[in-house]
Amino acid sequence: MTDATEMTLEEREATLGGIGCARKRKEDIRFIQGKGNYVDDIELPGQVFGDFVRSPYAHARVKSIDTAAAKAVPGVLAVLTAEDLKPLNLHWMPTLAGDTQAVLADQKVHFQNQEVAFVIGEDRYAVSDGIQAVEVDYEDLPVLVDPKQALAEDAPVLREDVEDKDNVGQGVRKHPNHIFAWEAGDRDETDKAFAGAAVTVKEEIFYQRVHPCPLEPCGCVASMDPVRGELTLYGTFQAPHVVRTVVSLIAGLPEHKIRVIAPDIGGGFGNKVGAYPGYVCATVGTIVLGRPVKWVEGRIDNLSTTAFARDYHMTGELAADSNGRIAAIRVHVLADHGAFNAHAQPSKWPAGLFSIVTGSYDIPSAHIAVDGVYTNKAPGGVAYRCSFRVTEASYLIERMIDVLAQKVGLDKAEVRLRNFVTPEQFPYTSCLDWEYDSGDYHTALNKVLEAVDYQGLLAEQAEKRKRGELMGIGLATFTEIVGAGPSRNCDILGIGMFDSCEIRIHPTGSAIARLGTKSQGQGHETTYAQILATELGIPSDDITVEEGDTDTAPYGLGTYGSRSTPVAGAAAAQAARKIKAKAQKIAAHMLEVGEKDLEWEVDRFKVKGLPEKTATMKEIAFAAYQNLPEGLEPGLEAVNYYDPPNFTYPFGAYLCVVDVDRLTGEVKVRRFYALDDCGTRINPMVIEGQVHGGLTEAFAIAMGQELTFDETGNIQGASFMDYFLPTAVETPVWETDFTVTPSPHHPIGAKGVGESPNVGGVSAFSNAVVDAFAHLGVSHMPMPHTPWRVWKQCQALGIGE
Amino acid sequence: MSKIPVKMTVNGRAVDELVEPRLLLVHFLRGKLNLTGPHVGCETSHCGACTVDLDGMSVKSCTVFAVQAEGAEITTVEGMANADGSLSALQEGFMQEHGLQCGYCTPGMIMRAHRLLQENANPSDEEIRWELSGNLCRCTGYQNIVKAVRYAADKLNAQREAAE
């Protein structure tokens, strides 16, 4: 109670390192010294290694598997096949989408590199030799890599195991290779709007199959303690608690006997949400052998088998009046889900949150229909640095609004300004029933246009066009829907998508907080502590943040879909407020006044009108263990499970300028200006880092990433030789900006930001490339905009020579 | 195949082990020496997460057999701190400029940047980008990594000037 006079209010606030400060990251100190603890760094006593024999065929009958030679390889301990897993009923596993997926190929393989056998040995060298020695006899079958052909009447049946089922978890099927049909909106009203529209536009828009490709591949270490009957599973899990529940359900182990630990994770981007055969096989391995089993996939395995993203064949249509005012949107999607329906979406949403497709625009009617289809490709369909299917939706509307602008002869910024939801419309309910919490799209776009001198750019472009040069200006004014989610909308396996925080204040005034999410590089140890610092008046440096251990952290649904700040961040604030409420009682007791006589100031309660009578949170913490008012239980801790009342809706305005070399098709990004509004900004340094990273991933997707297949189902480009991860040389320089429109329903007004730059970025790049050709009558060009594809466009226009 | 002896100096410590000839240097460092800073991110020598300093060269330790490093002097990120145990200018730079997020590429980035600054004490931003082009990062978009290297270069140059 003495230091109060020594520091000013501002100094005390600065000491906290709370919301709004560019605090350096707490996690860095271990990573910069090589002391991170990633899954492959884990080395338990007696640990062995396991890896897969994979199918060279995309579709084949497995006639026989001979493991004898492999078992004779020195160091090989066991070889598991589907036959070995059958007695345990683990040869198939349920997917998050209600389908089943083969853990090890059961009679048939359905995609190239599918898991066929699991070889366990003393180390990865012995295992590699063992894999070479397994002999599998295949009989190849006709392959389907095109979802349109998969729905042909005489198409071969891919999934014989579900041939007789009219529902594989997400709705009625129309064809043996069909998975589900899903629709939203009002078809009749939309059709009517189209029939009466002055202008309509239509485009086939394919969002190619890509892969999140974190630098650290997926892996796990499974360790069964046979004496205690307890399983510990370390792994690259974005959602460790969900993994525990899934393992309990699949393996039939009681949930309290399973401990899931997600250690440091080397990037996730959606790839590490799913459950993969490697986790099941390592778990079976440790149960069978009584030794810990590690499985870590290689890069080619990663790109070709663990969850991909997108692969959406979209047909988009807009109806508008002659002033470019949109009356309706109509979309059909053919969604290629690969061989098993293993996409990761909230249960009720087989196309995720695709119905955010109206974007930032006030569109009166909409109808969307999505058909999911099986093909001979790897399963997946995760959200690659975006909320569920939001990038696909945002790409569609941001492309289509450019197509419309071109058709009605208006500037693409002008068309956007005419159609934006206006600030006074918030909270705004879209025709597809989403309630947008807050936004100010006009201000954001106008700020960007001014910052880059948009008129000047247009003039330059007009000059260049006269000289035959190709310059493109791309805009994206996106709205994301993140923070899944309200349990009335969202669940995984029936569990509502809340999240949680538990805080304990130690007697000396420092604290530990545990949350149900899991950072993969986002910096949660730093930013959650900032929220708590501001809420509790305890310096963020005195707060340890822990995630990822299901034995200690409260249950949560994990980190993906930009949900950590909107959901767990809110839980943190709410738990802190519970603590503060108790602290106020203790402070009143300490200061011998009534609770109502106290007011909060930065890090302490003061008696109203008597500023020298204070109790700091540090002092209250000690009192909580020693000097309590009668009837109050000791200790100072709280837990909050936060079920958000709504999603949050971050938005932004991006502008990209490109120059195209018409002879080589190379696209040079000259300028990229990104304005993001993520509501209250917790740590500007971390936000900027997230934006840089998201834009770089968007650049990679728009300009080069794709996984393609030849007609026999061989995957193309599944290594770093081909799969486009830009280096520092190719990556553009980013300019960032922001506005702040807090979320009215979030305790601290924050919305989430990690994925916005990917959602908005892809459209901005793609729109810029197409814009370079817009004056020549081009309305759409397929992604990715690789040099050869861009040159093909030049050639078609007669300007490629 | 029989194991053969291999001797080298790693982070200033003499190492003498018996290894299978096919043991990759990265597995030797991680498995035998428990130096888990070098990471494996691919199998085609593209990602650079396994980069270490070997006899004054930046080397991808996933593309070198341990036996090839016989007699070599190797530094990994674990050997990068200053002699007094304080953070090196580069380590500090990565932290100050937010040059890392998930941290998986960071040891390789730091080791490559270390060699770069040995060879070019005052690189331009463009040179930094060019010289780090053998190291992939999925999180940062590189912009802050460039700043981190710049930070270290400036700090080291200032120290050098002060010493002169």
Added chain:
Amino acid sequence: MIPGAFEYHRPASVDEAIALLSRHGDEGRVIAGGHSLVPMMKLRLAEPGHLIDLQGLDSLRGIQQAGRCIEIGAMTTQQEVAASELLAEVCPILREAALLIADPQVRYCGTLGGNVANGDPGNDMPAVMQCLDASFVLRGPKGEREVPARNFYEAAYFTARAEDELLTAVSLPIPPAGHGYAYEKLKRKVGDYATAAAAVVLIMNGGTCESASIALTNVGQTPLFAEAAGQTLVGTKVDEAAVAMAVEAAKGIAEPVADMRGPEEYRTHVTGVMVRRAVERALARAQA
């Protein structure tokens, strides 16, 4: 991804290396920088039983001028090629090409000898060597011979080197002072092989092209010496008409395969673009 097992040899002399190669036949593989071979071994696309490491052979390192020739030891790294002041002065196309190979780490390890010897059509130095009319020095049990780079490549991964021979050095005639040069490489990103690349050396005299040499990378089973393309420039002012003819001649011999870099038509087209740009840059650099 783990390589198969092998026995490791580190010969102390070239003769010992050749003896090992003779003894182990097609089971033996030489490893220099290893940055082509080791990834192949990790993917089990190469599984040599015996690996013969040349790093102890100091006699295979270094860059020397001998009269009007430059001799570069096979174990000289790309980094050393790029850093050589001598080469920068007398044959700067080598630095230009070396810096476009792979990435910094790979250039520290990758050797000139490995790059030209293994026959990978994606490698850059073979075409540069054809352009410079270099020869490769091969030593085997029967002694030493020289094979011109222009005759060395037979098909992808097949060369004139016999199984028991070692490529010990590259020897190239120093181009006349004032020659123009350029290596133009189109690639998707740092670390990639060329979508198409062209090496050009031009010698101009009084505004007229006295000699022109053009070679192409990664647009065929082997590097391609575009002899006719070069010939079309000789005796001309290297004007638009002549360049257009050279471009067409070069495109005429290109036989790229379709891959993720693009379809055949595109890769053939950009072969022409690379030739044009290399010729233009070489011309700008040439002393008339």
